[in-house]
Amino acid sequence: MPNWLVQRTYLTPDRIAVRFKEENYTFKQIHDKVMIFCQRLSAEGIKHRDIVAVLMRNSVEMMAAVHALNSIGAVALLLNHRLTQREIQWQVEDSGAKCVLVDEEFKELVCSSITYITLEPLHNSDKMTADIYIQREFPLDRVATIMYTSGTTGNPKAVQQTYGNHWWSAVGSALNLGLSEKDCWLAAVPLFHISGLSILYRSVIYGITVVLHTGFDEKRINLSIIKDKVTIISVVTAMLTKLLNELGPSYYPNYLRCVLLGGGPAPVSLLEKCKEKEIPVFQTYGMTETSSQIVTLSPEDSLKKLGSAGKPLFPCQIQIRKDGNMCAPNEPGEIVVKGPNVTRGYYKREDETAKSIRDGWFYTGDFGYIDEEGFLYVLDRRSDLIISGGENIYPAEIENILLSHPSVKEAGVIGIQNAKWGQVPCGFIVRNNFVQAEELLNFCEQHLAKYKIPRKIVFVKALPRNASNKLVRRKLKEMISEGE
Amino acid sequence: MPNWLVQRTYLTPDRIAVRFKEENYTFKQIHDKVMIFCQRLSAEGIKHRDIVAVLMRNSVEMMAAVHALNSIGAVALLLNHRLTQREIQWQVEDSGAKCVLVDEEFKELVCSSITYITLEPLHNSDKMTADIYIQREFPLDRVATIMYTSGTTGNPKAVQQTYGNHWWSAVGSALNLGLSEKDCWLAAVPLFHISGLSILYRSVIYGITVVLHTGFDEKRINLSIIKDKVTIISVVTAMLTKLLNELGPSYYPNYLRCVLLGGGPAPVSLLEKCKEKEIPVFQTYGMTETSSQIVTLSPEDSLKKLGSAGKPLFPCQIQIRKDGNMCAPNEPGEIVVKGPNVTRGYYKREDETAKSIRDGWFYTGDFGYIDEEGFLYVLDRRSDLIISGGENIYPAEIENILLSHPSVKEAGVIGIQNAKWGQVPCGFIVRNNFVQAEELLNFCEQHLAKYKIPRKIVFVKALPRNASNKLVRRKLKEMISEGE
Numbered sequence: 001m002p003n004w005l006v007q008r009t010y011l012t013p014d015r016i017a018v019r020f021k022e023e024n025y026t027f028k029q030i031h032d033k034v035m036i037f038c039q040r041l042s043a044e045g046i047k048h049r050d051i052v053a054v055l056m057r058n059s060v061e062m063m064a065a066v067h068a069l070n071s072i073g074a075v076a077l078l079l080n081h082r083l084t085q086r087e088i089q090w091q092v093e094d095s096g097a098k099c100v101l102v103d104e105e106f107k108e109l110v111c112s113s114i115t116y117i118t119l120e121p122l123h124n125s126d127k128m129t130a131d132i133y134i135q136r137e138f139p140l141d142r143v144a145t146i147m148y149t150s151g152t153t154g155n156p157k158a159v160q161q162t163y164g165n166h167w168w169s170a171v172g173s174a175l176n177l178g179l180s181e182k183d184c185w186l187a188a189v190p191l192f193h194i195s196g197l198s199i200l201y202r203s204v205i206y207g208i209t210v211v212l213h214t215g216f217d218e219k220r221i222n223l224s225i226i227k228d229k230v231t232i233i234s235v236v237t238a239m240l241t242k243l244l245n246e247l248g249p250s251y252y253p254n255y256l257r258c259v260l261l262g263g264g265p266a267p268v269s270l271l272e273k274c275k276e277k278e279i280p281v282f283q284t285y286g287m288t289e290t291s292s293q294i295v296t297l298s299p300e301d302s303l304k305k306l307g308s309a310g311k312p313l314f315p316c317q318i319q320i321r322k323d324g325n326m327c328a329p330n331e332p333g334e335i336v337v338k339g340p341n342v343t344r345g346y347y348k349r350e351d352e353t354a355k356s357i358r359d360g361w362f363y364t365g366d367f368g369y370i371d372e373e374g375f376l377y378v379l380d381r382r383s384d385l386i387i388s389g390g391e392n393i394y395p396a397e398i399e400n401i402l403l404s405h406p407s408v409k410e411a412g413v414i415g416i417q418n419a420k421w422g423q424v425p426c427g428f429i430v431r432n433n434f435v436q437a438e439e440l441l442n443f444c445e446q447h448l449a450k451y452k453i454p455r456k457i458v459f460v461k462a463l464p465r466n467a468s469n470k471l472v473r474r475k476l477k478e479m480i481s482e483g484e
Numbered sequence: 485m486p487n488w489l490v491q492r493t494y495l496t497p498d499r500i501a502v503r504f505k506e507e508n509y510t511f512k513q514i515h516d517k518v519m520i521f522c523q524r525l526s527a528e529g530i531k532h533r534d535i536v537a538v539l540m541r542n543s544v545e546m547m548a549a550v551h552a553l554n555s556i557g558a559v560a561l562l563l564n565h566r567l568t569q570r571e572i573q574w575q576v577e578d579s580g581a582k583c584v585l586v587d588e589e590f591k592e593l594v595c596s597s598i599t600y601i602t603l604e605p606l607h608n609s610d611k612m613t614a615d616i617y618i619q620r621e622f623p624l625d626r627v628a629t630i631m632y633t634s635g636t637t638g639n640p641k642a643v644q645q646t647y648g649n650h651w652w653s654a655v656g657s658a659l660n661l662g663l664s665e666k667d668c669w670l671a672a673v674p675l676f677h678i679s680g681l682s683i684l685y686r687s688v689i690y691g692i693t694v695v696l697h698t699g700f701d702e703k704r705i706n707l708s709i710i711k712d713k714v715t716i717i718s719v720v721t722a723m724l725t726k727l728l729n730e731l732g733p734s735y736y737p738n739y740l741r742c743v744l745l746g747g748g749p750a751p752v753s754l755l756e757k758c759k760e761k762e763i764p765v766f767q768t769y770g771m772t773e774t775s776s777q778i779v780t781l782s783p784e785d786s787l788k789k790l791g792s793a794g795k796p797l798f799p800c801q802i803q804i805r806k807d808g809n810m811c812a813p814n815e816p817g818e819i820v821v822k823g824p825n826v827t828r829g830y831y832k833r834e835d836e837t838a839k840s841i842r843d844g845w846f847y848t849g850d851f852g853y854i855d856e857e858g859f860l861y862v863l864d865r866r867s868d869l870i871i872s873g874g875e876n877i878y879p880a881e882i883e884n885i886l887l888s889h890p891s892v893k894e895a896g897v898i899g900i901q902n903a904k905w906g907q908v909p910c911g912f913i914v915r916n917n918f919v920q921a922e923e924l925l926n927f928c929e930q931h932l933a934k935y936k937i938p939r940k941i942v943f944v945k946a947l948p949r950n951a952s953n954k955l956v957r958r959k960l961k962e963m964i965s966e967g968e
Contacts, residue, residue, distance in 0.1 A: 010858050171655050174659070175663070175689065180662045205659065315485055340485070
C-alpha cells in the first residue's frame with residue numbers, strides 16, 4: 001500500500017484537499033507542506049517508530065503534522081487540548097512519547113519536564129537534514145496513531161490504530177455511504193478524536209475535500225454547508241440540535257447527502273424533526289477502538305427502525321453476548337464487534353487487551369440488542385448503566401423522555417447512591433422555559449416504569465460536554481458529590 | 485471478512501442484485517438460490533477446497549454457481565465456452581478439477597473421460613445432505629477462482645485469484661470511479677473472463693445491480709442502457725464501436741456515468757467520437773493476473789492524454805523497467821505492477837511464477853512508458869498478443885497447432901488489423917510439401933476455438949528469424965504492410 005498522501009498527490013494533484021478559513025489547499029500543496037514538515041521533524045531528531053504527541057487545534061498545520069509523522073514513520077499520539085496539564089503529562093509519560101508538537105496557544109498545557117516543539121519556530125528554522133527517511137509504503141499492520149480513551153474505571157488506556165484500521169474504516173464507510181469525487185466532508189469535530197481524524201484519512205484515500213473548522217459554531221457551520229457545497233458532515237446530537245435551531249424555517253441544500261450522527265443514541269424528537277426537514281441523517285455507532293463507525297443506519301431505515309444504530313459496515317460483524325453465549329434476537333447483552341477496523345489492543349496494557357479482545361472479537365462494554373432483522377440497538381454505554389434494586393436502567397432512555405417535554409432543552413441522567421436501592425436515577429435539566437421538577441416527574445410517570453423515574457431533578461445552566469460535544473455523565477456525578 | 489453474499493444479503497436483502505432477461509432478483513433471492521445450490525453441490529460430493537470447473541453461458545445460474553462454489557469453499561475454474569473440447573479437456577486435467585458444472589448446451593464440449601454435472605438434473609435432484617459446510621468468513625489469502633491464460637510460449641497457465649485479489653480490485657475500482665447505491669453495472673462481457681467476473685464480485689461488495697446479458701448485441705445493449713438505467717458498462721473497443729454505430733445520431737442518457745473500456749489501446753478516432761457524444765469513457769489497462777483494472781484513465785484526462793491508459797488504482801503501483809532498472813519518464817520498457825489485486829502466481833507453475841513475480845512486482849510482459857506526470861502508455865501487449873473482440877489470442881498457441889500438421893515446416897502467427905474485431909490472427913507458413921490454406925484452416929478448426937483460427941494464411945519461403953533463430957514476429961508485420 002503506497003504512502004496515502006504521496007499516492008493521492010500523484011493521482012490527483014490539483015484536487016482540493018482542504019478548505020480552511022476561506023482558503024483552498026490542493027493535495028499537491030499539502031504534500032509539499034508535509035515534505036518540508038518531514039525535513040524539519042527529521043532535523044529535530046524525530047525518527048521512524050518514535051511516538052510524537054500532537055497538541056493542536058484543528059488546522060491545516062495539524063493535518064500536515066499528522067501526515068508528516070505518518071510519512072516519516074513515527075506514531076502520532078493525538079492529545080485532547082481540553083485536558084488539564086496533569087492529564088496531558090500522564091498520557092505523554094505513559095506512552096513514552098519523545099516530544100510534543102504543540103500550538104503556541106497550548107504551550108502552557110505542557111509541563112516543564114516534557115520536551116515540546118512549537119510550530120512557528122519549527123517552520124522558521126533553517127535546520128535541514130540531508131538524510132531524511134520517507135515511508136514510500138504504509139505497512140497496514142503497523143501502528144499509525146494512538147488515542148487515549150477512558151475506561152469504565154481507572155486510568156485512560158492508549159488505543160492503537162494501525163494504518164490498516166484507518167484504511168478499512170475509510171473503505172467500509174465508502175461502501176456504505178457511497179463515494180463521489182465531488183464529495184466534500186465538513187469536519188467541525190476535533191481531529192484529535194477519531195471522528196475528526198477519520199475524515200483526514202478519508203480525504204487522502206478518497207481524494208475528496210475536507211472543509212475544516214477550528215471548532216463548532218452553528219451559524220458558521222450552517223453558512224459553510226451552503227457556501228462550501230458540503231455533501232457530508234459529521235455531528236453529534238447536541239451539534240445537530242443547535243444546527244437545526246439555527247437553521248430555523250430554512251432547509252439544507254439537497255447536495256448535503258449525509259449527516260453522520262454519532263456519539264450515542266439520538267432522541268426520537270430530533271430524528272422526527274430531521275425527517276420533516278428532509279435531512280438525511282445516518283445514525284452511527286462507533287468508538288476509538290473501532291477507528292470510527294462500525295454500525296450505521298441509513299436514512300431509509302431510520303424511521304422504521306427508530307432508535308437503532310443500524311447494521312455493520314460491510315467488512316464488519318456484530319454480536320450480542322451474555323455470559324459468553326450469543327444472545328437471541330431482541331435479547332440484550334454486551335455488544336461485541338469484529339472487523340479489520342478494530343484495534344489490535346491497548347498500548348502496553350496487555351491485561352486490558354486480553355480482557356477486551358477474545359477470539360478475535362472486541363468486547364465493547366456497551367449494552368444493546370439486535371432485532372430479528374439484524375439491526376443493532378444500543379441501550380447504553382456500560383459505564384453509565386444504573387443498577388437499581390437489581391433492575392438495569394439505561395440513562396439514555398430517561399433522557400429521551402425528558403427531552404420530549406417541550407420545556408426541556410437538554411437532559412442528562414446518572415445514577416446516584418441510594419441506601420435502599422443501591423442506585424437511583426437523577427436528572428439534570430437545562431430548561432427552555434420555566435418548569436417545575438414536579439411537572440417533569442409527572443410527565444415521566446406517564447412514560448416510564450416507576451423504578452426508572454428520577455428521584456431527583458437538578459436544574460442547571462449547561463450540561464458538561466467534551467470536545468465533540470458529547471455529554472460527559474461522569475462530570476454530572478462530580479457535580480452531585482460537590483453539591484453534597 | 486464475512487462471506488460476501490451472506491453479508492450483503494444481511495445488509496440490503498431487498499436491493500436488486502441482478503436483472504436478467506427482464507427479471508429482477510434481489511440479493512435475498514440470489515442468496516436463497518445459492519444456498520440450495522450449495523446443498524446440491526454438497527450432495528454431489530463437492531467439498532471445501534475442491535476445484536470445480538464452470539462451463540456456462542452468462543446467466544443467473546452461472547452467478548449462483550460461482551457464489552455457491554465460494555460459499556462451500558471450493559475453487560471455481562472458469563472455462564471459456566468458445567474453446568474446443570480438446571482445449572477444455574486440457575485445462576480440466578491440468579488443474580485437477582474434480583468435475584465440470586456445465587450448461588446443457590455445452591455438454592458436447594466435455595469429453596467422456598471427465599465427470600460433469602449438468603444444471604437441470606442437479607436442480608431437480610432431491611439429493612440433500614445434512615452436513616453442509618458454508619464458509620462464514622472468506623479468508624482473503626485463499627484462492628477463490630482460477631482462469632487460464634496463454635503465455636507467450638507453450639501451454640496456458642492457470643492464474644490464481646484470491647478472495648483478497650477480488651476484494652481489492654473492487655475497492656480500488658470504487659475509490660477511482662466512485663460509488664452510489666443507485667449504480668447499475670451492465671455486463672455483456674463473459675463472466676468467465678475477469679472483466680465479467682469482477683462485476684459479479686463488485687455487485688455483492690458494493691450492493692449494486694448487475695444488468696446481465698448472455699452476450700453482446702448492440703441493439704439490445706443500447707436499449708438496455710436506457711431501459712435499465714445503466715450507470716456503468718464494461719466494454720472492449722469492438723463493442724464500443726458497434727454501440728456507437730447502432731446509436732446513430734442519438735445520445736446516451738446522462739446517468740450513464742462510466743463506460744469502462746478495456747482490451748487494448750483504443751483508436752483515437754473512437755475516443756474523439758465519444759468526446760463529441762459526451763460519452764464518459766474510462767480507458768483501462770488490466771489483465772487476468774491483476775484481477776481486472778490496475779490502471780485507469782478518467783474522462784477529464786482522456787483528451788489531454790490521448791492514448792494513455794491512465795494512472796494506477798489507489799492501492800496499486802506501476803513502474804517501467806529495462807534490464808532490471810527503472811526507466812526514466814518517457815523511456816519505454818516492460819510494464820511491472822504491484823498491488824493487492826495482483827495474483828500470487830500460476831497454479832502448479834512455480835517456474836512461470838518465479839519468472840513473472842520478482843520482489844513483489846509482477847512483470848506483465850507488456851511494453852510501455854510512463855510520462856513525466858505519471859500517466860502510463862501501453863505500447864504493445866506482451867509483444868505479440870493479439871486482441872480480437874476482447875479475447876486474448878496468443879500466437880504461440882496457434883503456431884503450435886499449425887506445426888503439428890505434417891505439411892507445415894514452420895509457422896508464424898501475428899495479428900492484423902480488422903475493422904470489426906480490432907485484430908484477427910494471420911498465419912505465415914513454410915511448407916514441407918504442397919498443402920492448401922483451406923486444409924490448414926480445417927485442421928485448425930478441430931483444435932482451436934473459432935476466434936483463434938487465422939483469417940488469412942500466407943505461404944512464404946522462410947520466416948524472419950534473429951541470430952538465435954527465434955521468430956521475429958515484428959518482421960512478419962512489416963511483410964504484411966509491404967504487401968498491402
